[in-house]
Amino acid sequence: MTTPTATARISSKKQTLEDAYSPPANFLEIDVSDPQTHGVAKKRYTDYEVRMKTNLPVFKLKESGVRRRYSDFEWLRNELERDSKIVVPPLPGKAFKRQLPFRGDDGIFEDEFIEDRRKGLEQFVNKVAGHPLAQNEKCLHMFLQEPVIDKNYVPGKIRTT
Secondary structure, rough: OOOOOOOHHOOOOOOOOHHHOOOOOOOEEEEEEEEEEEEHHOEEEEEEEEEEEEOOOOOOEEEEEEEEEEEHHHHHHHHHHHHHOOOOOOOOOOOOHHHOOOOOHHHHOOOHHHHHHHHHHHHHHHHHHHOOHHEEEEHHHHHHHHOOOOOOOOOOOOOOO
């Protein structure tokens, strides 16, 4: 008895021009951009614009844009760890040393730090949202599409009809 080779099991179809230039079957793009720092002294914080574009049927909005703080990303991570079966990637660090008083710089409000954090948050949210199981979680949909996160929501799955 002979075992079939890998090439025999996979049928390769030649790609047509129409296939090559048609929109991708499924896509989900998330950008974290436009950091803005608000407030003064201890009430100071930075938020980011989180823009999403998708054609995945599980998302009710195909395009959205919301503003989120680092603490909102922490909330999302905690909700996913608690309620889903996926391994949730880490967030960029909290940067406690940058928050110490008497520093000679702006600490967590330095442009370079904000840009590094923005990149880390963008990687985090794209990894999470790219996971098929996470895509069904209400907390991810709220994080990406609702102007205000309802922290008293009932965790669960999105039902598509």
